[in-house]
Amino acid sequence: MQKTSPRELDSRQAPLLKKTEELRINLLGNDGIRERISLRAYELYEKRGTVPGHELEDWAQAENEVLSPLIEQKLKLSRETSKATATNATPAKRTSRKPK
Numbered sequence: 001m002q003k004t005s006p007r008e009l010d011s012r013q014a015p016l017l018k019k020t021e022e023l024r025i026n027l028l029g030n031d032g033i034r035e036r037i038s039l040r041a042y043e044l045y046e047k048r049g050t051v052p053g054h055e056l057e058d059w060a061q062a063e064n065e066v067l068s069p070l071i072e073q074k075l076k077l078s079r080e081t082s083k084a085t086a087t088n089a090t091p092a093k094r095t096s097r098k099p100k
Contacts, residue, residue, distance in 0.1 A: 037062045
């Protein structure tokens with residue numbers, strides 16, 4: 001089995017990570033989505049017995065639970081759109097060269 005260094009892994013996944021972060025930022029700009037995250041974070045707080053001091057953890061978990069499926073869905077749609085575009089693209093016309 002070939003081992004992959006963290007640097008190689010990062011460079012290969014950089015476009016996906018960048019796209020994921022762009023989608024996350026875009027989704028967080030939506031008031032409805034932020035409201036869903038807020039409500040889920042409050043549910044986590046209540047589930048833990050309303051013990052204070054875990055607000056950041058609750059928010060991070062809630063954000064992950066709400067955003068992950070949305071980001072996955074958008075990435076899948078983006079891949080499908082890219083494949084469809086590539087399939088429907090007409091290849092460049094080849095010109096034959098005649099030897100002199």
